[in-house]
Amino acid sequence: MTTVVPPDQPGAGLIVAGESLALLAALPAACAGLVYADPPFNTGSRRDGFRLRTVRDAAGARRGFAGASYRSDRTDVACFDDSFGDYTGWLRPRLEETRRILAAHGTLYLHVDPRESHYCKVLLDELFGRECFLNEVIWAYDYGARSSSRWPAKHDVILVYARTAGGHHFDLEEVERIPYMAPGLQTSERAARGKTPTDVWWHTIVPTNSRERTGYPTQKPLGILRRIVAASSRPADLVVDWCAGSGTTGAAAQELGRRFLLCDSSPGAIAVMRRRLGDAVPVTELV
Template sequence: MHWSPNGPDLVVHGDNLPVLTALPDASFRLAYLDPPFNTGVRRERHRVTSTRSDGGTAGFGGTAYERVRTLAAAFDDRFADYWGFLEPRLEQVHRLLDARGTLYLHLDYREAHYAKVLLDALFGRDSFLNEIVWAYDYGARTTRRWPPKHDTILVYVKDPERYHFDAAAVDREPYMAPGLQTPERAARGKLPTDVWWHTIVSPTGAEKTGYPTQKPLGILRRIVAASSEPGDWVLDPFAGSGTTGAAAAALGRRFVLVDESADAVAVMAERLGQVAVTAAPR
């Protein structure tokens, strides 16, 4: 695999960890990660003991820790394996973001609170920007509890003093009570908040690629528009159907997409047109 900031957009087939490791520091303005929870890959369970350290990352109450993986595992032992898979990839993404860069980590609502603790340790608590709730109204329902109809997207910045965010570039939404606004404001709409009401990809719509975990283009367009500029490089290590690349291309950004699924790579190649496809380094 060869990548250059002056080279073409790239789709990489293979394990994303060696791909991330091979990329140079500070190469990307934006990284979006939508990792699978159940990867189907056998991994050995392991523990890392938290130790106090003056050189560590600030944790609860200002106390420094070298690692907080054990802390999360103490609350949910199932999470230890998942974080053992995800943590080194997020460490690489942190390295790959430039000084104005932003991470969007898209997770199931059942895992987001554990990830928040661990990302606070990796990025620093001051680098936490938002917890976005993507709410939708589709799928099976239950009458035994409030039906869960949202995903969580955690947003962290590389440098809380320098990150890029362009609210003016983001699509606007209708006011929920337009009668309370002036006609001009009602016609213009409002900036989105940290709760995004957006439908899923319609099973019968033109946007559907057939890939099972495809995310809506509208969600990724908003992320790319807000946190990058034309010409910037965007990274998606769990690219799936290639929605991040489609949004980046439509908005004049460059992209590197990675997925270990041959089906995903085939969908991306068809969706994104004349994109370069290469194999991950071993």
């Protein structure tokens, strides 16, 4: 097996093309200050990603400023089958290895679907200990299909666990403040300063026409990962993402000067991360 040596310079990263469990097994114990994982959600369907590029075209069907015509070109980027017969059985060995590689002050953020979150929490309580549970973060957004037969599902769940009960790193002062929902009830100084986020995060998804958009089907917003990395990692820490997808964790770590290690088994994901993070971030393959 290829030996995986984590980067040692602030802001430096490494992309690993390979299976997540193999990567985790190749890493030394207690090497990571933060692990964020956004594994497939077990939706039972195929996930397809694409990018839209709008260009001026006299024959285009879309009309814009001053009557100009445009067309939208779609480029397919990556896809994968999101279905597991035994989801928690697939997760268990990866979470066991995740706990092993976390430093004593480290934290795990596991990003999952609400349909699976309760099973995942029971599993994490077993592996990490209930005393290490920190938060069930709700990421709420307003996008996607509507339903007339139930409340429309518009949130994800992020389960947060410490490696050591009471010993984890967490610094709210490093997190960008957000506006008060009722600023008129605050003093002018408090309203101007804003407040620190709670465990419910209102944040838009990455729009299809956004410059941030990579086209990867499950891309998460940079703002979400920036908040996680800022609050739960120290400047010298290694940040690991073993289902890295579009590389958002790496982009946040790079921006904040953290070392990072990204892994994905999808060639499409590796290609997206190469483009997004640049040639300065090397790619290695597990063999």
